[in-house]
Amino acid sequence: MNNFEYKNPVKILFGKGQIAHIGKELPADTKILVLYGGGSIFKNGVYDQTAKALEGFDWMEFGGIEANPTYETCMEAVKVVKREKIGFLLAVGGGSVLDAVKFIAAAALYENGDPWDFLSQRNKINVERALPLGSVLTLPATGSEMNGNSVISRTSTQEKMAFSSIHVMPQFSVLDPETVFSLPDRQVANGIVDAFVHVIEQYLTYPVNAPLQDRQAEGVLLTLIEEGPKVLANRQDYDAAANFMWSATIALNGLLGVGVPQDWATHGIGHELTAYHGIDHARTLAIVLPGMMDIRRKQKEAKILQYGERIWNITEGSVGERIDKAIQKTVEFFESVGIPTRLPDYDVPAETIDRIEARFTNRGTLMGEHRDIDAAETRRILERQL
Amino acid sequence: MNNFEYKNPVKILFGKGQIAHIGKELPADTKILVLYGGGSIFKNGVYDQTAKALEGFDWMEFGGIEANPTYETCMEAVKVVKREKIGFLLAVGGGSVLDAVKFIAAAALYENGDPWDFLSQRNKINVERALPLGSVLTLPATGSEMNGNSVISRTSTQEKMAFSSIHVMPQFSVLDPETVFSLPDRQVANGIVDAFVHVIEQYLTYPVNAPLQDRQAEGVLLTLIEEGPKVLANRQDYDAAANFMWSATIALNGLLGVGVPQDWATHGIGHELTAYHGIDHARTLAIVLPGMMDIRRKQKEAKILQYGERIWNITEGSVGERIDKAIQKTVEFFESVGIPTRLPDYDVPAETIDRIEARFTNRGTLMGEHRDIDAAETRRILERQL
Numbered sequence: 115m116n117n118f119e120y121k122n123p124v125k126i127l128f129g130k131g132q133i134a135h136i137g138k139e140l141p142a143d144t145k146i147l148v149l150y151g152g153g154s155i156f157k158n159g160v161y162d163q164t165a166k167a168l169e170g171f172d173w174m175e176f177g178g179i180e181a182n183p184t185y186e187t188c189m190e191a192v193k194v195v196k197r198e199k200i201g202f203l204l205a206v207g208g209g210s211v212l213d214a215v216k217f218i219a220a221a222a223l224y225e226n227g228d229p230w231d232f233l234s235q236r237n238k239i240n241v242e243r244a245l246p247l248g249s250v251l252t253l254p255a256t257g258s259e260m261n262g263n264s265v266i267s268r269t270s271t272q273e274k275m276a277f278s279s280i281h282v283m284p285q286f287s288v289l290d291p292e293t294v295f296s297l298p299d300r301q302v303a304n305g306i307v308d309a310f311v312h313v314i315e316q317y318l319t320y321p322v323n324a325p326l327q328d329r330q331a332e333g334v335l336l337t338l339i340e341e342g343p344k345v346l347a348n349r350q351d352y353d354a355a356a357n358f359m360w361s362a363t364i365a366l367n368g369l370l371g372v373g374v375p376q377d378w379a380t381h382g383i384g385h386e387l388t389a390y391h392g393i394d395h396a397r398t399l400a401i402v403l404p405g406m407m408d409i410r411r412k413q414k415e416a417k418i419l420q421y422g423e424r425i426w427n428i429t430e431g432s433v434g435e436r437i438d439k440a441i442q443k444t445v446e447f448f449e450s451v452g453i454p455t456r457l458p459d460y461d462v463p464a465e466t467i468d469r470i471e472a473r474f475t476n477r478g479t480l481m482g483e484h485r486d487i488d489a490a491e492t493r494r495i496l497e498r499q500l
Numbered sequence: 501m502n503n504f505e506y507k508n509p510v511k512i513l514f515g516k517g518q519i520a521h522i523g524k525e526l527p528a529d530t531k532i533l534v535l536y537g538g539g540s541i542f543k544n545g546v547y548d549q550t551a552k553a554l555e556g557f558d559w560m561e562f563g564g565i566e567a568n569p570t571y572e573t574c575m576e577a578v579k580v581v582k583r584e585k586i587g588f589l590l591a592v593g594g595g596s597v598l599d600a601v602k603f604i605a606a607a608a609l610y611e612n613g614d615p616w617d618f619l620s621q622r623n624k625i626n627v628e629r630a631l632p633l634g635s636v637l638t639l640p641a642t643g644s645e646m647n648g649n650s651v652i653s654r655t656s657t658q659e660k661m662a663f664s665s666i667h668v669m670p671q672f673s674v675l676d677p678e679t680v681f682s683l684p685d686r687q688v689a690n691g692i693v694d695a696f697v698h699v700i701e702q703y704l705t706y707p708v709n710a711p712l713q714d715r716q717a718e719g720v721l722l723t724l725i726e727e728g729p730k731v732l733a734n735r736q737d738y739d740a741a742a743n744f745m746w747s748a749t750i751a752l753n754g755l756l757g758v759g760v761p762q763d764w765a766t767h768g769i770g771h772e773l774t775a776y777h778g779i780d781h782a783r784t785l786a787i788v789l790p791g792m793m794d795i796r797r798k799q800k801e802a803k804i805l806q807y808g809e810r811i812w813n814i815t816e817g818s819v820g821e822r823i824d825k826a827i828q829k830t831v832e833f834f835e836s837v838g839i840p841t842r843l844p845d846y847d848v849p850a851e852t853i854d855r856i857e858a859r860f861t862n863r864g865t866l867m868g869e870h871r872d873i874d875a876a877e878t879r880r881i882l883e884r885q886l
Binding site for chain 2: 115116117118119120121122123124125126127128129130131132291323324325326329330332333334336337340341353356357360361364369372373
């Protein structure tokens with residue numbers, strides 16, 4: 115096992131009815147800004163529940179945060195935060211709203227330049243402080259509710275970049291599985307695949323003798339495979355929704371990845387597909403992962419075999435056949451929840467591969483657990499998915 | 501799944517050489533008290549490493565905290581804390597030192613009566629504040645390094661009682677697997693069984709459709725069964741020590757028990773065996789658990805069958821036979837690491853059962869996931885182990 119440091123102070127309030135209890139987690143002596151997305155919270159009752167729980171607090175709202183939240187929208191919110199002297203941010207929504215609120219929280223207190231510095235590849239600046247924030251999660255997927263990660267897109271440059279800081283971890287997050295009841299199939303499927311690939315990025319690398327982390331990761335994968343389809347089949351199945359929601363949080367609260375190598379190249383490449391074509395984040399992961407597993411089968415051999423055996427009961431055949439089978443089972447799972455895995459399924463032309471290769475060459479990008487996935491390897495991975 | 505709240509802000513510094521980094525976690529503007537036990541830290545180099553890391557800090561020490569730390573010793577430390585105006589406590593040792601330091605941290609700031617109030621069954625007072633504390637762990641077992649639990653014994657009354665508070669969670673804990681290298685067999689075996697039963701107390705109850713928590717718990721059990729004997733066989737096996745150490749922490753950092761029923765009756769009864777006979781904590785658990793599984797086989801049936809199948813591959817036979825087999829495999833595992841499971845193995849006379857029954861009757865004790873394990877049921881459980 116590798117050395118590591120781990121700290122995750124996010125308080126989780128899990129279960130039906132928990133939105134009503136956010137008052138005890140909120141500061142009474144400052145103005146609160148409630149941020150949300152496209153308005154689904156008005157249809158599913160979450161806005162009303164939140165407004166009721168906020169009675170007696172000094173609060174106002176900022177709506178319209180888009181999926182794949184943009185720097186441009188976030189900077190509008192930063193203006194509001196400064197003008198209104200906001201002291202606490204409450205994100206009500208899915209991972210996009212959470213990620214945006216994390217960026218806004220850090221940007222609002224950053225006086226030394228353009229907050230894009232937190233994300234810029236070239237001269238990245240660490241977040242040193244941020245406004246306190248909390249969240250009411252309405253969409254199990256990104257794990258953003260229990261970590262310090264944020265991904266922001268910049269419309270003007272077609273970039274999508276990530277940053278991470280303990281200072282933007284939520285002080286609390288409410289996870290009410292009943293918010294799943296009104297989600298469309300597409301968002302549930304995206305959430306299942308997103309959480310699944312978060313686990314894979316911390317698991318499907320190379321062995322370092324960390325059997326507990328392996329088993330914890332496999333436990334999340336098996337639960338997503340078991341519970342995800344139940345949620346899709348019956349949106350009112352509370353237990354399935356709860357198990358899906360908690361799995362998505364555990365998938366990326368950092369614990370699975372302690373002391374083990376991590377990959378994240380599937381995410382790095384997937385972000386480019388979103389940046390250029392606006393494809394849902396989870397769908398980009400479903401496109402890239404099979405290519406990643408195939409092209410990187412040598413480097414990942416031991417863990418792909420373990421994954422095949424423990425997740426899909428693949429115990430027969432040559433090493434190559436077992437790896438092929440593991441990739442095939444992964445693709446079948448993604449397709450079974452309604453998510454295609456080939457670039458043409460999303461009308462992505464081959465020229466996009468040229469653009470991504472050129473961009474990674476220009477950036478000098480090196481990704482993956484061995485830091486050796488460069489622009490040329492990225493081309494091979496994407497061409498596999500044509 | 502049941503509703504739950506969860507927060508665990510303890511920072512973990514895991515791996516060889518991490519003791520050298522505690523300086524960045526310690527306050528520079530207050531006096532630090534370093535507390536330890538019987539002096540094993542002088543033999544294994546941990547004292548020297550800690551002293552070196554403390555260079556430049558204002559610190560003093562308090563040694564001699566016993567296994568099953570006593571109220572009496574803790575209150576001596578509280579006097580030192582007050583006299584010397586200590587602002588931070590650093591526990592260097594195993595679970596006993598950690599538990600003592602948690603009690604001392606709370607007692608030092610308690611002005612409304614006798615700090616035994618935190619532990620007293622009759623008029624229990626919640627801990628409202630405590631001095632900040634950190635730890636350097638030298639013995640994987642109790643999980644105290646990443647939770648707010650503490651168990652304290654009172655010599656004068658032969659009592660052993662527990663309390664729990666977020667205010668006594670360590671700010672940081674250093675887990676260096678190399679501290680395992682010099683542990684005697686007895687302490688390693690105790691640690692394996694202690695961690696194992698911590699998982700069991702959060703797992704072996706009744707199903708509430710929480711498959712992720714089940715799998716996470718099973719992952720820890722399987723890892724302890726796999727790695728524990730490796731540590732016993734070769735004390736210099738760093739990876740085995742690391743996996744054992746991390747398993748013991750995960751076993752009781754609270755995450756396995758969220759949203760599911762918990763038992764803790766094995767602990768409740770075991771504490772009495774320590775209180776009356778000074779038997780090592782883990783050994784009392786090894787005595788009580790087989791009796792608990794046998795006498796409570798109806799209430800725990802579904803989970804014992806799942807445990808038998810997933811942990812010990814028991815898939816054949818009638819329900820009764822499979823439960824018998826699961827109990828037998830558990831006993832064999834404890835005995836394989838050198839820990840007997842019957843009361844006569846520890847020279848405990850039958851009269852001790854009378855005393856425990858009388859005490860539980862007097863206290864009105866009700867334990868277990870159904871709160872129905874009373875004094876009479878406790879007698880049946882203990883008599884099974886005669």
